[in-house]
Amino acid sequence: DTAVSQTPKYLVTQMGNDKSIKCEQNLGHDTMYWYKQDSKKFLKIMFSYNNKELIINETVPNRFSPKSPDKAHLNLHINSLELGDSAVYFCASSQGSGTGYEQYFGPGTRLTVT
Amino acid sequence: GQQVMQIPQYQHVQEGEDFTTYCNSSTTLSNIQWYKQRPGGHPVFLIQLVKSGEVKKQKRLTFQFGEAKKNSSLHITATQTTDVGTYFCAGPEAGGTSYGKLTFGQGTILTVHP
Numbered sequence: 125d126t127a128v129s130q131t132p133k134y135l136v137t138q139m140g141n142d143k144s145i146k147c148e149q150n151l152g153h154d155t156m157y158w159y160k161q162d163s164k165k166f167l168k169i170m171f172s173y174n175n176k177e178l179i180i181n182e183t184v185p186n187r188f189s190p191k192s193p194d195k196a197h198l199n200l201h202i203n204s205l206e207l208g209d210s211a212v213y214f215c216a217s218s219q220g221s222g223t224g225y226e227q228y229f230g231p232g233t234r235l236t237v238t
Numbered sequence: 239g240q241q242v243m244q245i246p247q248y249q250h251v252q253e254g255e256d257f258t259t260y261c262n263s264s265t266t267l268s269n270i271q272w273y274k275q276r277p278g279g280h281p282v283f284l285i286q287l288v289k290s291g292e293v294k295k296q297k298r299l300t301f302q303f304g305e306a307k308k309n310s311s312l313h314i315t316a317t318q319t320t321d322v323g324t325y326f327c328a329g330p331e332a333g334g335t336s337y338g339k340l341t342f343g344q345g346t347i348l349t350v351h352p
Binding site: 155157164165166167168169172180214216218220221222223224225226227228229230231232 | 268269271275279280281282283286288324326328330338339340341342344345347
């Protein structure tokens with residue numbers, strides 16, 4: 125009974141390629157997030173959706189485009205991959221979009237750009 | 239923008255020793271959350287503190303929220319090898335519409351030697 129799942133778990137690709145990461149949550153949560161964790165384990169929010177509506181859009185290159193087809197799914201598409209995009213990408217969800225909700229993280233997708 | 243700093247960055251202890259990590263925010267927080275990430279794993283929610291001066295305990299873990307709601311600490315008594323991992327504090331900035339945006343500290347990586 126995986127609460128927040130991501131595919132793929134590992135992604136190795138070359139510079140310039142386009143790739144997508146998919147995320148699904150079965151918790152019935154309204155809000156979903158994408159985080160990037162770099163090699164120093166720094167965890168930074170990228171995007172957040174609440175009921176399919178984009179509510180947080182941090183300073184992220186426009187090569188990154190999130191899409192939420194429904195409130196249980198949040199995908200991340202990355203165009204023209206660069207070496208600096210190598211990181212672990214975590215999807216997360218929370219019951220609501222307010223400040224008091226705990227976040228449930230997926231297992232992560234380790235992206236390696238060569 | 240809001241900054242959340244954690245110290246120390248690394249902590250090596252012998253099993254049975256105590257451990258403390260400190261978290262400081264540049265702005266007042268509406269609440270503070272703590273997460274634990276095991277090596278190779280994903281962040282897992284531990285606890286949330288909301289009130290000024292609040293102290294909560296979970297078995298050997300004691301969490302405190304500062305009176306000014308700008309700092310927090312996590313103390314582990316008599317560490318065990320199962321405590322190994324990275325401990326993150328995270329908080330939304332008080333006031334405004336942060337839409338659940340959590341700013342994470344850079345984490346404290348705890349190593350426990352048996």
